[in-house]
Amino acid sequence: MKNKNFVRNLVGTAILAALVLALQLLLGSLKLGPFNITLTLVPIILGAVLYGPLSAAFLGGLFGFLVCISVISGNDAGGFMLFSQKPVITLALCMIKSTAAGYLSGLVARSLAKKNATLSLFLAAGIAPVVNTGIFILGLLLFFQDTLVLWANGQDKVVDFLLFSILGINFTTEFLVNLVLVPILARILRNLRFVKQELAV
Template identity: 35%
Template sequence: MKNRTNIRWLTQLALLVAILLVLNYTPLGYLQIGPLSASLLTVPVAIGAMTMGPTAGAILGGVFGATSFIQALEGKSAMGSALFQVSPFGTFVVCFVARVLVGLCAGLIFKALCKALPKKEKLCCFLGGLAAPVLNTAFFMGFLVLIFYNCEYVQNLAGTLGATNAFMFIVLLVGVQAIFEWVICCLVAGAVSLPVRKYLKMN
């Protein structure tokens, strides 16, 4: 029974990793809403964290972060490439470590919600779906400001945006796009996780 459970867990994890990679390397990972482009990359991370636990969330976050760091190495991300020139280790923290923490913390928050609201699983799933993109914004921007705020590239970007302090820089850089991402991930991850969790309990 334990072997069957482990195989199922690994199979589910592999499926979510595959979905994450497809979303990351194709236009499917971005939803165009008028002039805004909302990322869906935190959706598989949130689903894994809620249906498989914090460990799976951390692994999926690590995959997300690894692809982000690779894009910085390859120069496919303008910001990532610029940050890498300033500090390769700092870029690794912003891209990879931040995303591992997103998946881990999303799973822990969901577990805490389920314990606090045992009869509100549906609400917990949608709140868990919201937690992942909010944490992604918080950790990414938090590490970015902590490590790179005083470097020339970020200061030039802050000047272009008209930001006079770190908090204003975060607000102006994130903008309305982050809110769209939060709402979309909340709805999609919550809607998918709820029936998956019920199926897993039945089997």
Template identity: 30%
Template sequence: METKKKDTKWMVSVALMAAIVIVLANTPLGMIQLPIIKATTVHIPVIIGAVLFGPLAGAILGGVFGICSLISNTMAPTLLSFAFSPFLSTTGIPGVLKALWISIGCRILIGVVAGWLWILLEKFHTNQTISLPVVGFVGSMVNTIAVMGSIYLLFAQQYAEAKEVAVTAVWGLVMGTVTASGIPEAIAAAILVLALGKVLLKFTKKL
């Protein structure tokens, strides 16, 4: 009976976090439109969910984030939306599978990595003031590196065409995005995961 109660609480909690992801993903605060790509803060509740409820919850929330990203890039496409939406693929079934990996698979990784990293840091009794921002930073960088790295590996030619540059210039552009967008996102995630995580960890322990 106690186990069933815990399972119900876990499902309700994950559903609430998923609702937050969906709301963020559909407001300017969640996906900020830049000239080439959409910068995101939606990964933050994914990371916090992984900390509070474990890697499986993180994976589910990451999947929700990925589906929202897919829909956003399909409904309001940018130059790089072909890499996030299977409906905009110009390279047939392989392109569809690549887009699904980037939009959904890479986002599932955020929750899985954040969840297991938190478990590892807890195992070594790391102070929460250190472990929370570390998990926030790493989780955010997983998002940026997995997405931009996959675009480089899977869509270099299409990326070059969209940007009207040579394929040899793609690596530099990808690294520019990681530096200019990914690192500030990761710093913001570290701060927010620390601030929100400390409060929410105390709250969830009372449940």
């Protein structure tokens, strides 16, 4: 039984990894404001809900790696600007924020799944963009203050920029997309044989 579950989790994670690749490569450059809006958190959260924190951390790490490629190549203009100033910190930030988003989402999903499956699903969907964006903002404040001031058009406008641009547009869009799509997709996956036992919503 353990081997069967391991194989099922491995296959499911591989399918979600292919979805991460497809979404990031095809839709990774959707822009709303100065940063990219990502749909790639959706399969990461599904991995968290269906297969746990390690699967979600792997999917988050894959997402972070793809973002690193986009940053280095210049496809992500804002990321490339950060990379040109502090390359190691920028790449570490890309990897840490997405991997942590997946892992913590998985921890939340696993800890609450038996108590309240629906609540665990919505909290997992919400925690991923909170962690992803939160670590990014923390990184900007700690390591890229001059760039943050430049993007905000002045020191006195940094708070407004964070609230109304990064949090107001980018984060809110990602947060709402996850809260809508993840429960719908989870309900669809519930009826599939290879996830039927893991998800009861």
